[in-house]
Amino acid sequence: MILELDLGNTRSKWRLLSPAGATPVGIPGHAGVVETQSLRVGAVPAMWRELPVTRVRAANVAGSEAATGLCAIAEELGWGSVEFARVESQCAGVTCGYRDVSRLGVDRWLAVIAAHQHFQRPCLVADCGSAVTLDLLGAGGQHLGGYIVPGLGLMRRALFRDTDAVKVPDTLEAGMSLDAGCDTTAAVNRGLVLMVLGAIDEAMGRLAVKAPAPLLVLTGGDGALLASLTRHRAELRPDLVLDGLALSNP
Numbered sequence: 248m249i250l251e252l253d254l255g256n257t258r259s260k261w262r263l264l265s266p267a268g269a270t271p272v273g274i275p276g277h278a279g280v281v282e283t284q285s286l287r288v289g290a291v292p293a294m295w296r297e298l299p300v301t302r303v304r305a306a307n308v309a310g311s312e313a314a315t316g317l318c319a320i321a322e323e324l325g326w327g328s329v330e331f332a333r334v335e336s337q338c339a340g341v342t343c344g345y346r347d348v349s350r351l352g353v354d355r356w357l358a359v360i361a362a363h364q365h366f367q368r369p370c371l372v373a374d375c376g377s378a379v380t381l382d383l384l385g386a387g388g389q390h391l392g393g394y395i396v397p398g399l400g401l402m403r404r405a406l407f408r409d410t411d412a413v414k415v416p417d418t419l420e421a422g423m424s425l426d427a428g429c430d431t432t433a434a435v436n437r438g439l440v441l442m443v444l445g446a447i448d449e450a451m452g453r454l455a456v457k458a459p460a461p462l463l464v465l466t467g468g469d470g471a472l473l474a475s476l477t478r479h480r481a482e483l484r485p486d487l488v489l490d491g492l493a494l495s496n497p
């Protein structure tokens with residue numbers, strides 16, 4: 248069975264696929280999230296010891312220590328070598344928009360090629376994790392580049408660290424009010440959401456100039472929150488990065 252991993256800067260998402268049939272399918276109950284830091288130090292998540300893994304494919308944007316830690320775990324558990332996805336200038340009908348394709352985050356690339364496969368139309372792919380990345384996918388599978396901004400947690404921690412009086416807890420929740428805050432906690436938490444929604448709006452507008460009727464596709468740890476609050480029709484695809492692995496590393 249195929250173990251798929253998406254090593255993000257904060258958390259690593261995994262799922263096990265059964266290769267039965269032409270299209271491998273996820274096995275219920277065999278998916279989860281682990282702290283990326285625990286992989287860096289080679290800690291094996293308990294459940295992984297039981298997994299019947301014959302192949303491992305991974306997307307890593309969390310640095311060489313995370314890659315090394317994962318490879319050590321794979322060796323310890325007898326899984327063989329880890330196949331790391333790479334950004335190519337073309338894959339699965341998508342042409343990369345970066346001048347130097349090796350500089351594009353592989354998580355962004357996999358999300359874009361998966362969005363192209365799922366929707367076959369212009370999309371704004373918003374991956375809302377440690378960072379929020381907005382990738383413009385135009386007509387005909389042309390990636391048009393994108394934007395990188397700090398994610399919600401990162402912005403809140405920046406205020407916490409670098410101000411004296413703006414140290415507030417995370418009160419984000421699906422469907423929350425975005426009315427102007429009348430206390431510091433509300434002002435910050437609602438303001439952070441406005442930052443990301445504003446960036447999405449602006450990117451959607453810019454994409455719409457270049458490609459007809461773009462679809463907003465959301466993924467990442469804060470994808471569900473933003474899907475509940477955006478004024479755009481949004482497709483929420485939590486596994487979009489993992490979905491791209493089958494296209495980049497078939």
Ligand SMILES: Nc1ncnc2c1ncn2[C@@H]1O[C@H](COP(=O)(O)OP(=O)(O)O)[C@@H](O)[C@H]1O
Binds near residue numbers: 377399400467
């Ligand atoms: N259970 C959770 N634990 C940690 N963060 C979570 C959780 N649920 C949602 N989040 C949010 O998801 C963000 C991380 O998203 P994720 O897509 O996993 O990031 P990355 O891919 O950068 O590691 C956090 O900043 C936080 O706002």
Ligand SMILES: CC(C)(COP(=O)(O)O)[C@@H](O)C(=O)NCCC(=O)O
Binds near residue numbers: 255350377378380
């Ligand atoms: C922008 C990112 C940090 C996002 O990572 P994440 O928030 O998902 O952990 C990652 O895609 C990355 O390291 N990209 C390389 C720079 C670039 O895409 O231009």
Ligand SMILES: [K+]
Binds near residue numbers: 378467
């Ligand atoms: K991200």
